[in-house]
Amino acid sequence: MSQLLEVSGVSVSFDGFKALNNLSFSIRNRELRAVIGPNGAGKTTFMDVVTGKTKPDEGRVLWGEPPISLLGKSESTIAMAGVGRKFQRPTVFEDQTVEANLMMALRKPRSPFAVLFFKPSAEDRDRVAEMAETIGLAQALTRKSGELSHGQKQWLEIGMLLAQDPQLLLVDEPAAGMTTAEREKTTDLLREAAKTRAVVVVEHDMEFVRRLGCKVTVLHEGSVLAEGSIDHVTKNENVIEVYLGR
């Protein structure tokens, strides 16, 4: 089966510091993947490169079938091509209602004029309601998202990503700051999402990764250190060494 996203030989350096060093990574459609690694391993930079925020010094980023290069494309073009990204910190639009947040994320034409004359159809409303149901915010549709709890905001953001209907979801530390119950729900959401699309989860927390039960890629100093099941990588001596003391 062909790859959905193929990153090969990508290097990025900031003032001489190599954030990514000849990184290669690929993911198939409908695959759940966890990316772990210590601080400074290049996890966030990797997501920046894929989503177009950072331009790599060298390397290729190929997307979809037939493969097209994502390099040089703007963030919004890449997002519309089907790459969704969730930030570490919940970034929802706090000044706006949950409904407005979801409506904005809904996969619809994004050009200013299309949006200016946009009128939500009954179908759009149903989709938003459905999405709110999925993330457990059906009762909170008219509340301002700033009033939500931290966990609810995280879910809202995941919901927005799902509403965007991407083929690839990049999720940065979704479980940070969550209670155990919230984590479990998050795990479920992500596993559910991975049934219809590829999901990449970046996480520190080994327990959370273990619960996801998927293939794991370990990043270290900007390149892949190990790849395989969670049990496989945790036995890898290099990985143990890198994580020693943590």
Next chain:
Amino acid sequence: MARLLLILTLLIASLPAAAQQADAPIQQLLQEHAGQLAKPSRTKVAPTIDAIAGSGLPEAQTVLRKWQDKELWQNTETGLFIWAEEIDRDTIRGFDFAGDTALGELPDDAFEQSKPNSGVRKMIGAALVKFQLTAEDVATRRTAIDNIERDAEASHLAPLREAIETETSPTLKARAERLERLLTIRFGETEEERIAAIEGFQGDLGVDLRGALNPLVTTRLEAAEVTPDGPEVARVLKPGSEALPREDAYDLLVSEGIAKPRISRADKAAALVANIDGEAVAGIQVATLDTEDARDMAYAKLAEQGTVDPVATEPEIDETLGEYAFYEVFTGAPPAVALAAMDALNGIETRVAVNQAADLALDAISLGSIYFLAAIGLAITFGVMGVINMAHGEFIMMGAYTGFVVQQIIPDQTLSVILAIPLAFAVTFAAGVAMERLVIRWLYHRPLETLLATFGISIALQQIAKNIFGTQARPLTAPGWLDGSLVFNDIVSISYIRIAIFVLALLFLALFLLVMNRTRLGLEVRAVTQNPRMAASMGINPDRINMLTFGFGSGIAGIAGVAIGLYAKVTSEMGADYIVQSFMTVVVGGVGNIWGTLLGATLVGSLQKGIEWLNPSNTLAAQTYMILFIILFIQFRPRGIIALKGRAAEA
């Protein structure tokens, strides 16, 4: 009786004349040339002048000078020559050439005045120049050279050449030699000689040289059916080009009688009005004459009737112009010399341009240092703390007014400026700290609101200054030893005050680097900039550091105010004049880097001067284009010349 008296007087008066030394060598020489001396003629006088000038007699110079001044008289009886001043219509006061002895008052009936015409007087003058040039007295020789430099003539060339050989003073000799070459350019006999002299001046920028060369390349506009194919044609012109407007070309043809005259619209209308006959002109209704074409037709009809002179219509003008070629011919010198002169002038122009560029560079550097001074405080608050201080310009103004107040109290200018600098720092430091404590502290991480709040402060401070000091510009006088300029040559110079500002800018650069890199405060500032939380947890008080940094930045603005006040006028709006440029400097240079600010100031300064040079009449346009350039510049380097990259850039 009267007649007797007159004779008696004459006798008595002529008595001393007898005492004239008739056998003195000079008198003998004069007698040899008596004919030409008494009635000089331009064509035959030359040997006489040469003989007198070449006699080597001490009196020769006096003779020539008196002769030139029309003060040479010949006794009609004895034929002896004396020189004399006229006292009134009838009497003169005579002197003998030999020994310059006074002969007393003489009746002028007995003497015949020699009246050389202007041509002869010139020849005598040339001979005299030789005397002056070879005079014993250095001052006389210098005066002679001065005179020739001021008002040279062809005849000066030969005596000058002779004088150079005997000249003993090295400076005078150098001047004379240069003068000789300049005169050769102007009056040399052969073309080769003149061209050689022109080429000998390679690399010279002197105004005198340009003065000598310019008349050689004068041209005259001529028209002919075919352009002559000779070396005298300087260039061919097209009518209707910038060098030769269509009207001028046509007027030349008219003045040479080749073409019919043309008439202006106003004259044409006047001619028509003058010939209005009832409701019509030449049978055409006046009411229909509301286009130029209709008026042309009416005028043509009048011309047919013979009422007015025929004039050329526009198509005729075009046709005539098409038949003639217009060209300029050299009139100032033979073509070969003119071409050589033109080459030399072009060379001079190039070198003048190079020197002007050097002068411009100096100007740019001094403007750059002013911007640097104005921007450095801003670079600290904006770059290091991320705080936009729109009241920065008003801190500059406060510093300048502090200087003004100090000068009111202490009249000694040197002392007052020396005192004003620390005082301005203190005042603006305090103002900066107060502003940081009262306003900015509450707005960290809200840059747009900081910008607005500081704007409010800026508006208020400006108006307060206006209320206190009034709207008129206040002088801040620089100490006397800063007056004047350092002059390198005719073109390149820089005033001392600008040099002082430049030095001050360098001092601040050094001070800034010293404080940031070598002191505890600098270390703490850098720590707080990079990571305030970490710095706080290591025992640094970020509040205190922010306050001091802000005060430091503001204090420097105050000192910059004193410097700017010395160079420009102190007004309540002076800050506003510099704030945009200061921001441009910081933005262009790159935030958070003092070298960037330095580069930015240099770039903004040179840019402004460069554009002013391209368009010297219009400094407003220069600023406009500079801002446009900067807007474009930011397109390509949004983070400035020296950009922080990577993670640090996002902080």
Next chain:
Amino acid sequence: MTDSTLSGASPRQPLVLRFPAILIFMACLALFTVGVTILSEGFGIGLISTSFVKTLGKTLCLCLVALAMDLVWGYCGILSLGHMAFFGLGGYAIGMWLMYERTRLIVVESMSAQALPPTPEQISDGIASQIFGVVGASEFPPIWAVAHSLPLQLAAVVLVPGLLALVFGWFAFRSRVTGVYLSILTQAMTLALALYLFQNDSGLRGNNGLSGLQNLPGLGNVPQSVVSVWFLWASALALALGFWLATWVVSGKFGSVLRGIRDDEARVRFLGYPVESYKLFVFTLSAVIAGIAGALYYPQAGIINPAELAPIASIYLAVWVAIGGRGRLYGAVIGAAFVSLLSTWFTGGQAPDIVLGNWRIQWVDWWTVLLGVSFVAVTLFAPKGIGGLFDLLADRLTPNRHGADLGPDQGALREKEASE
């Protein structure tokens, strides 16, 4: 007047029903306009002087440009410090026609006494020397090519500010200049434009500006007291239309996206929205509204000169919007009306002096100081401005469970801090 304009958009309910503020606003505006008309010298009982009617009309135009400013700043987070450039350009565009046409009438009139009927060239030369004699020129600069045509100059009122905003915005947004950098850049833009116009050979009469704009060509017999009421109505209509248009733009999904850009530009980008196009759209729309406001303002002011485009004017505009309360359209209108009328009152010498012992505070001198200080106070203590008072009345307090600070400038920083 207002009802017919509102039938445009109705996703579920008409816009007016979803935003009752429109109705309230329109009602207040209509009441105000009718009231002023009744009290005016031209149409009513003459309680309000003509010059004050003009002041009120001008104030309405300032409200309109404040509305435009709020659209870019309050909703899209672009603090433009150059918006008065667009306002001024609109004024210049209409001023060129007013001045040309009026001068033409005068020239034709004066030439009719001549023996020969004037030719078009004579008339054109006569107008040119009348208009440009003051800057030592006697020929029409190229930019006056269409000054003879009212429709074309009216088009210029919209097109010139719109094109400038489009070109400037395209450059600025494309290179992702944001926050204070963008503000300074916009300030530089208006400064450059003002400096350019100050030149005598700018083609717009240098620092003399265009004058005599209060005289409508061909309507010389209509007294100013009547013209002033006409302009009051025109300004009120423009403000009403502008308010309705702005409400429509910021309502619905477009408004959501705009506010999203204001609060977290990067996030909107990752949602797939072309942020630059949105900014460009709003910036240009806002510039066009500002241009129209300027075209209505300057015939009432009578004169326009380059000083009107100086950066300080745009800063005052920001001050009005901030004091009124940005991010809400009526806030901008209230702020502009309140501050500019107060300013007229204080600087007009009507405010009583305050005597403090030997000191005598004359408001003509001290009003700007008060404005500056109160501006600082508003920024510090009442960031929502006057509009915030309505929240207190309506008891609509904002959620107090804010996470980290949001905003176009701090989003990225906070995100980064969180990752460290």
